[in-house]
Amino acid sequence: MGIGHREGMTLAAVSAPAPAPAARLASRLELALATGSGALDDLMDAEPVDARDGALALAAIHDLSVAPIDVVRETVAHQHHPAVVALKGRLESALMDRVAALVSDPVALGGASAVESIRAIAARDLVPSLYQWVAASAGWAGLRSFLAMEGGPDGGFDDLVALGQIGLTGEPKLEMARNYWDEMGRGSLPAIHTELQQRMAAAVGLGSTPRALLPLEALNRSLLCTVFATNRQLQPELIGALGLIELQAGPRCRKVVQGLRRLQADEDALAFYQEHADADPRHGKAWLDHVVSPLSSDPWWVAGMVRGAMYRSAVNAAFFALVTDRVDEGFARRRQGGAATLHLLSGPKR
Numbered sequence: 001m002g003i004g005h006r007e008g009m010t011l012a013a014v015s016a017p018a019p020a021p022a023a024r025l026a027s028r029l030e031l032a033l034a035t036g037s038g039a040l041d042d043l044m045d046a047e048p049v050d051a052r053d054g055a056l057a058l059a060a061i062h063d064l065s066v067a068p069i070d071v072v073r074e075t076v077a078h079q080h081h082p083a084v085v086a087l088k089g090r091l092e093s094a095l096m097d098r099v100a101a102l103v104s105d106p107v108a109l110g111g112a113s114a115v116e117s118i119r120a121i122a123a124r125d126l127v128p129s130l131y132q133w134v135a136a137s138a139g140w141a142g143l144r145s146f147l148a149m150e151g152g153p154d155g156g157f158d159d160l161v162a163l164g165q166i167g168l169t170g171e172p173k174l175e176m177a178r179n180y181w182d183e184m185g186r187g188s189l190p191a192i193h194t195e196l197q198q199r200m201a202a203a204v205g206l207g208s209t210p211r212a213l214l215p216l217e218a219l220n221r222s223l224l225c226t227v228f229a230t231n232r233q234l235q236p237e238l239i240g241a242l243g244l245i246e247l248q249a250g251p252r253c254r255k256v257v258q259g260l261r262r263l264q265a266d267e268d269a270l271a272f273y274q275e276h277a278d279a280d281p282r283h284g285k286a287w288l289d290h291v292v293s294p295l296s297s298d299p300w301w302v303a304g305m306v307r308g309a310m311y312r313s314a315v316n317a318a319f320f321a322l323v324t325d326r327v328d329e330g331f332a333r334r335r336q337g338g339a340a341t342l343h344l345l346s347g348p349k350r
C-alpha cells in the first residue's frame with residue numbers, strides 16, 4: 001500500500017446488510033436452529049449459495065461450540081444434531097480447500113524442525129505494510145474500522161488455549177497454563193485480557209461489528225482457528241496457529257500503539273495493545289521452546305503444527321491484502337476527486 005498517505009477520509013456509514021434471501025443457507029440454518037429438530041432435518045443435504053454464505057453458516061455452527069452460552073442458549077441443544085454435524089463437516093472441508101488454495105509458498109519441512117519452520121513462517125510477513133499505515137497515517141475512522149475487523153490478538157484466544165491444551169501433559173501443558181494465566185491477568189480481574197480488550201473497545205468507540213458485514217477474508221481468518229479448535233484431530237494445527245499468533249502479535253501491536261499514541265488515545269485504549277506488545281514476544285518464544293519443541297518428536301505433530309501455522313499465515317495474508325487494497329482504493333478515489341470515504345467494513349464486492 002501507499003505508505004505515507006495522510007488520511008483525511010471518513011469511514012463509510014456502515015449500512016445494514018441487504019435482507020438475506022431465504023435461499024441462503026445461513027438464513028435457513030438460523031431459522032432451523034430456532035425452530036427445532038424437524039426443520040434441521042431438511043438441511044441434511046443443503047449447500048451454501050456461495051463461499052460467503054458457507055462461511056456465515058459455519059460461523060453459526062461454531063457458535064454452538066465456542067460462543068458464550070447466553071448467545072446461543074436453547075439452540076445449543078442442536079449442537080450434535082446429525083444435520084448440523086453433516087453441514088459442519090462439509091462447510092469445514094470447503095473452508096479448508098479455500099485456505100489450502102491460498103497457500104502460495106508451502107513450507108517444505110525437509111530437515112527443518114517444527115520450531116525452525118514456524119519461526120520462519122512468522123518472520124515471512126511479521127509486520128504487514130498495512131501496520132505502517134496504522135502507525136503513521138490512519139485517521140480515527142480508518143483505525144477504528146481496521147481494529148474492528150482485525151480483532152487484536154484476543155479473538156477468543158484464552159478459550160482457544162484452553163481447548164488446545166486438552167489431554168497434553170508435562171512441559172506443553174505447563175506452558176499453555178502459564179500463557180492462559182497471563183490471559184487471565186495473572187489473577188487480577190481488571191488485567192484479564194478480555195477486560196482490557198473491552199475497555200479498549202469502549203475507549204476507541206469500536207462498537208460491535210455485525211458478522212454479516214465482514215468480508216469473506218476476515219471470516220475465513222477467524223473460522224480457521226475454530227475449525228482447528230472444534231476438531232480434535234486438528235489439535236496440532238491449533239497449537240501451530242496459536243504459536244504463530246503469539247510470534248507475530250508483539251511487533252504488530254507495537255504499530256497499533258504508535259498509531260493510538262499519534263492520535264492521542266487515552267490509556268484505556270492503549271493498555272490492551274501495550275500489554276500484547278510487551279508480553280507476546282515472550283509468549284511466542286516460550287510457545288516454541290516449551291510447547292512446539294517438546295511435541296516435535298512425533299512427525300504427526302510436526303506436520304500438523306507446521307500446517308496450522310502455514311494456514312494461519314495464508315488467511316492472514318489474504319485478509320491484509322484485501323484491507324490494503326481497500327485503503328489504497330480509498331486514497332485513489334480521493335486523489336481523483338471522488339468521495340473521501342474508506343470502505344473497509346462495507347462487505348464483499350464479489
Ligand SMILES: [Fe+2]
Nearest residue numbers: 154157183193
Ligand atoms: Fe492476550
Ligand SMILES: [Fe+2]
Nearest residue numbers: 246279280283
Ligand atoms: Fe500472548
